[in-house]
Amino acid sequence: MSGDESAWLTVLAAILGGALRVSTPFLFVSLGETLTERSGRVNLGLEGTLVFGAMSGYAVAFHADSAWAGVLAAGAFGTVFGLVHGLVCSLPRVNDVAFGIALMTLGLGLAFFFGKGYVQPTAPRLPEIALGGWSDSPALQSALQINVLLLIGIACALALAWALRSTRWGLVLRTVGDSANAARALGFPVTAVRTCATAAGGFMAGVGGSFLSLYYPGSWNEALSSGQGVMAVALVIFARWHPMGCVWAALLFGGTGAIGPALQAIGVQQGYHLWNAAPYVLTLFVMVATSSARRSMAGAPGELSLTR
Amino acid sequence: MAGRGFEPIAIALAAIAGGLVLFSGFVLANGHDPFEVLGVIFEGAFASAFSWQNTLLRAAPLILTGLAVAIPAQVGLVVIGGEGALALGGLAGASLALALSHTGAPAGAVIVLSCAGAMIAGALTQALAGALRAWRGLNETIASLLISYIAIALFNHLVDGPLRDPASLNKPSTAPLPESLMLGSMPGVDLHWGLAVGVVCAVLAQLMVSRTTLGFAMRVAGGNVRAARLVGLPVAALLVTACALGGSMAGLAGAIEVLAVHGSANASLLAGYGYTGILVAFIARQQPLATIPVAVLLGGIAAAGSLLQRRLDLPDATTQVLQGLLFVSILASEALYGRVNWRMRPLALRVGRTAAVEQP
Numbered sequence: 317m318s319g320d321e322s323a324w325l326t327v328l329a330a331i332l333g334g335a336l337r338v339s340t341p342f343l344f345v346s347l348g349e350t351l352t353e354r355s356g357r358v359n360l361g362l363e364g365t366l367v368f369g370a371m372s373g374y375a376v377a378f379h380a381d382s383a384w385a386g387v388l389a390a391g392a393f394g395t396v397f398g399l400v401h402g403l404v405c406s407l408p409r410v411n412d413v414a415f416g417i418a419l420m421t422l423g424l425g426l427a428f429f430f431g432k433g434y435v436q437p438t439a440p441r442l443p444e445i446a447l448g449g450w451s452d453s454p455a456l457q458s459a460l461q462i463n464v465l466l467l468i469g470i471a472c473a474l475a476l477a478w479a480l481r482s483t484r485w486g487l488v489l490r491t492v493g494d495s496a497n498a499a500r501a502l503g504f505p506v507t508a509v510r511t512c513a514t515a516a517g518g519f520m521a522g523v524g525g526s527f528l529s530l531y532y533p534g535s536w537n538e539a540l541s542s543g544q545g546v547m548a549v550a551l552v553i554f555a556r557w558h559p560m561g562c563v564w565a566a567l568l569f570g571g572t573g574a575i576g577p578a579l580q581a582i583g584v585q586q587g588y589h590l591w592n593a594a595p596y597v598l599t600l601f602v603m604v605a606t607s608s609a610r611r612s613m614a615g616a617p618g619e620l621s622l623t624r
Numbered sequence: 625m626a627g628r629g630f631e632p633i634a635i636a637l638a639a640i641a642g643g644l645v646l647f648s649g650f651v652l653a654n655g656h657d658p659f660e661v662l663g664v665i666f667e668g669a670f671a672s673a674f675s676w677q678n679t680l681l682r683a684a685p686l687i688l689t690g691l692a693v694a695i696p697a698q699v700g701l702v703v704i705g706g707e708g709a710l711a712l713g714g715l716a717g718a719s720l721a722l723a724l725s726h727t728g729a730p731a732g733a734v735i736v737l738s739c740a741g742a743m744i745a746g747a748l749t750q751a752l753a754g755a756l757r758a759w760r761g762l763n764e765t766i767a768s769l770l771i772s773y774i775a776i777a778l779f780n781h782l783v784d785g786p787l788r789d790p791a792s793l794n795k796p797s798t799a800p801l802p803e804s805l806m807l808g809s810m811p812g813v814d815l816h817w818g819l820a821v822g823v824v825c826a827v828l829a830q831l832m833v834s835r836t837t838l839g840f841a842m843r844v845a846g847g848n849v850r851a852a853r854l855v856g857l858p859v860a861a862l863l864v865t866a867c868a869l870g871g872s873m874a875g876l877a878g879a880i881e882v883l884a885v886h887g888s889a890n891a892s893l894l895a896g897y898g899y900t901g902i903l904v905a906f907i908a909r910q911q912p913l914a915t916i917p918v919a920v921l922l923g924g925i926a927a928a929g930s931l932l933q934r935r936l937d938l939p940d941a942t943t944q945v946l947q948g949l950l951f952v953s954i955l956a957s958e959a960l961y962g963r964v965n966w967r968m969r970p971l972a973l974r975v976g977r978t979a980a981v982e983q984p
Contacts, residue, residue, distance in 0.1 A: 360765070404952070407959035413702055413765055414906050415955045421903065422948025428941030543773065549766055589784060593777030596770045603770075607761050 326455050327578045333459025334574020335567045336466065337532050341366065341524040341544045342566035343469040346551035347476060348520030350559055352398075353552055354480065355513035356493040356619030357405060360416030362521040363545030364423020365397040369525025371427040371434065374536040377526075378439035386439065387465070387526045394522020395515050397423060402514030406507045412621060420545070427538075434536045442531040465527050469563075472520075476559040489513060493617035521545060542573075542592075550599040553606075556615040569595045631961065632909060639957035643950035650945060661936065665946070668931030669924025675931075680819050681885075682923035683916075685710075687822035688877035689901025690908060690915035691829050692746075695870040696754065697910035698833055699863050700846035702765045703753055706874040707898025708772030709746035711779040713875025714882045716745035718798045718889035719787060721805050721882075731804050739879045746875020747868040749775050754867025758860035764867070776894065783889055797890035807884035816884035818877075822919070825873060829912035832869075842866055874898060900926075903951050922947065 345362050352359050369390035377386025401419055405412040445467075448460030480486035492499040492509045499506050524544065529536045551569060555561030576591030648658035669679050689706045696703040721738040729737075753768035789799035807816050833839040845852040845862045852859050878893060886892050904922060908914035925947060929940040 400952075404956045407956065409958045409961060410956060411702075411958070414902075415952070417704065417902055418948065418951035418955050421899075421944065421951055425941050425944030425946075425948045429939050429945050432939045432941075546769060546773075550770060553766070586785075587781065589777050589781035592780075593774045596773045596777070600767065600770045600774070603762050603767065604756060604760055 323582045325453070327582055329453065329455035329459045330578035330581060331571050331574045333455075333461075334578060335571035336459065336462060337570070338573055339566040339570030340463060340466045340469055340527045340531070341541075342547065342551060342569050343466070343473070343562060344524030344527070345521045345545055345548035346555060346562040346566060347469065347472055347559055348394075348398075348517035348524070349548040349552045350517075350555065350557055350562055351476065351489075351520070352514045352517035353620055354493045354557060354617055355489055355510045356496065356617050357402070357510050357514055358412050358416065358549065358621060359398065359401050359419075359514055359517055360413050360546075360549060361397070361401060361419030361423060362416075362517070362548045363541065363543065364420035364427070365394045365518050365521040366525035366528070366545035367541050368397065368423040368427040369394050369522030370529040370540050371431040371525075371536055373522070373526030374439050374529035375430070375434050377530055378434065378437050381440060383440045383442045383530050386530055387442070387523055390522040390526035391519045392522070394518040394520070394525070396518070397522070398515035398518020399511065401518070402511030405514070406511060431536055431538065438535070439530065441534055442527070444531075463527070463531050465523070465531065469566075473559040473563050480559065490617075493619055496619055521548070547595065547599070550596075550603070554599055554602050557617060558615070568598070572598060635957050635960050636907070636909070636954065638960075639954040640950060642957070643946075643953035646949045646953060647946045650949070651942075656936065656938065661932070661938070661942070664932055664935050665925060665928040665943070668928030675924075675927060677814055678927040679920060679924040680815055682926050683919040684816075684818035684822045685877040685881055685897045686900055686904050686919035686923055687819075687826050687915050688873045688880075689897045690904030690919055691825060691901075691912055692750065692870040692874035692877075692898070693902050693905030694908060694910045694912050694915055695829055695833075695873065696750070696764075696866045697905060698839065698842040698846050699866040700849075701754065701757065701863060701867065703750060703768045703867055703870060704765055704902050705750060705753060705768030705772030705775070705898070706870075706901045707894065707896070708775030708779075709749040709871040709874035710878040710881075710898045711894060712749050712775050712878070713742035713746035714878030714893045715779055715782060715787070715798070715889045716875070717742035717879030718801065718882045721801055722799055725802055725805055734805055735807065735883060738883065739876055742875040742879030743872035744875070746878065747872040750871025750874070751864050751868035754864040757867075758863040768867075772898070779889075779894075780891075783891070787889075789888070792888075792890070795890055795892075797888040800888045801883070805883065806887060807880065816880075818880040818884050821876070821880060823916060825876070826912050826916050829869075829873075833912055838865070874901070900947075903947065906951070907954050 345366060349359065349362060372393045373386035373390030376389035377383045380386070397419060401415060404410055405415055442463055442465060444461045444463045446457070446460065447462050448457035451457055480490060488504050489509060491502065492504055492506050496506050528540050533540065547569065551562065551565045554565040572594040573592070575594060576588045579591065580588055644662065648662070651658040651661045668675050670676060689710060692706040692709060693703060717738045720741040721734055724734040724737060749771060750768065753764050753771055756762040756767050757764040783798060784796040787798050788796050807818065809815060810817055810820060833843070841857050842862055844855070845857055845859050849859055877897060881893055882889055900922060904915050904918045908918045925943050929943040932938045932942055933940050
């Protein structure tokens with residue numbers, strides 16, 4: 317029995333570790349998308365931004381020999397992608413959902429084009445903090461190696477939650493997102509606010525991408541992302557458009573995604589691919605449970621094309 | 625749909641030209657001659673019988689995955705889960721063909737039944753997104769994407785598990801189909817029947833959309849849900865039907881890829897045709913017949929990738945950059961509709977139309 321118990325402890329530690337390790341890109345893209353959607357726009361192209369952020373972050377970190385320079389560069393390129401989305405979708409009749417898919421194609425293409433030369437070289441990695449010193453279980457110790465970006469992401473979520481609730485800037489953003497007509501009547505610059513929110517969302521997605529190449533898995537290749545950017549929209553729905561909800565959603569998604577590999581590590585091979593689908597099933601289930609045919613989803617910004 | 629006749633074609637051509645200019649700038653910034661690169665892309669896509677064959681081979685599934693987006697678009701839905709429907713369709717087609725091959729039924733019947741099974745599998749996959757939309761108000765774009773991911777995971781699970789051929793060591797596959805069940809070439813050309821199937825489906829879809837009561841009802845529901853309900857149209861059933869029809873096209877694409885190209889269901893099936901189909905449908909402005917030339921164009925661009933790599937040592941992602949820039953340019957060009965002063969339209973007509981639009 318004790319052998320079994322330690323095996324399950326290993327699995328639980330691996331799921332916890334997986335949740336803490338894998339959740340960072342989920343957290344950043346969902347915070348970025350929350351910001352964008354709170355302004356009334358949807359950017360479905362964050363996958364392209366994420367992967368281009370991973371590539372550019374890795375390249376800059378390699379050339380500048382500094383992981384943090386890479387993170388900032390990834391954020392800057394992400395801002396450019398967000399800005400393009402924000403500006404083009406301000407034109408009349410341009411569909412923000414379809415344009416997001418276009419930018420996703422372009423971002424992936426550009427990342428693969430420029431990334432060819434960076435598959436081989438090794439860039440510096442982001443630092444991590446060991447929080448598991450109190451435990452003598454090596455599995456738990458390795459699970460509690462917290463990366464700094466996760467802490468920054470949680471700080472961002474707290475800051476964003478406060479800013480949305482208690483600042484003038486947050487009120488303007490929420491007004492623009494809930495009713496463009498009301499915002500216009502109050503003299504708020506609707507288009508400018510949305511463009512800025514989309515650009516800031518792109519910054520976050522780029523930073524999230526840099527985590528993939530600079531911390532975990534920690535190198536650049538074309539199969540780096542497992543769809544974290546695509547999941548952003550689902551995560552935001554899961555989080556009810558609330559920044560702190562994004563933290564829990566990201567941890568949950570990271571954890572469910574880690575179940576398959578953790579079971580594989582102790583020799584359970586069955587259903588490996590099915591466990592990979594667990595986050596998607598979970599999101600779909602939550603969407604079904606929280607929506608209704610008669611009203612738009614609770615907590616959703618009124619201007620959002622997604623929930624009408 | 626805004627714009628009729630001359631306007632959409634002119635704007636589409638202008639948008640393609642804009643995309644090519646952006647691409648030329650990109651190529652120039654990377655130290656290559658844009659004319660040379662575009663020339664090589666043209667050569668790899670359309671210059672010889674061999675490149676045409678390559679192009680049309682890719683265009684065949686793209687017509688079908690384009691229809692998978694264009695048909696639901698008639699009821700106003702943006703469904704982007706074609707890749708998952710294609711995967712499950714291919715798997716259903718391969719399994720059915722395998723199972724039926726032991727019964728001794730004639731090859732033609734087995735192929736038709738397998739394709740029918742694949743269409744049902746694809747239809748069920750996408751109909752789920754339509755049903756969730758119709759009865760729970762779920763956003764169909766996100767729902768179809770999630771369902772597509774789940775379908776792909778299911779595909780991987782089945783191909784790597786219960787349905788795996790033990791002989792496939794490195795690359796999990798279902799058991800290979802006997803040669804007699806493979807779709808052959810069309811008479812006179814070295815090209816399998818998939819292209820003909822795609823063209824026929826596009827023509828049928830266009831007829832359905834523009835010439836039948838069902839198509840008309842779909843377009844009414846897509847234009848104004850409230851009006852459709854007022855005149856008593858079964859809106860929910862229309863939404864689900866449109867999604868199911870679209871999904872059946874993607875499922876058929878999967879079966880044809882299995883029966884004509886791969887010979888078994890495996891990971892090669894997931895080549896991104898489902899995602900490129902979204903692009904096809906949007907460039908075709910959701911017109912079923914227009915998916916044919918657009919699929920040929922995009923198939924050609926993709927087919928040129930390897931020549932670009934061999935001749936100019938450019939990464940094969942170059943063609944993806946071109947696709948992305950074309951897509952960006954074409955979607956941004958939507959803003960031009962009704963804004964360009966076409967000389968062929970009398971001024972009074974334009975003023976009249978604007979006034980009509982202004983009224984609530």
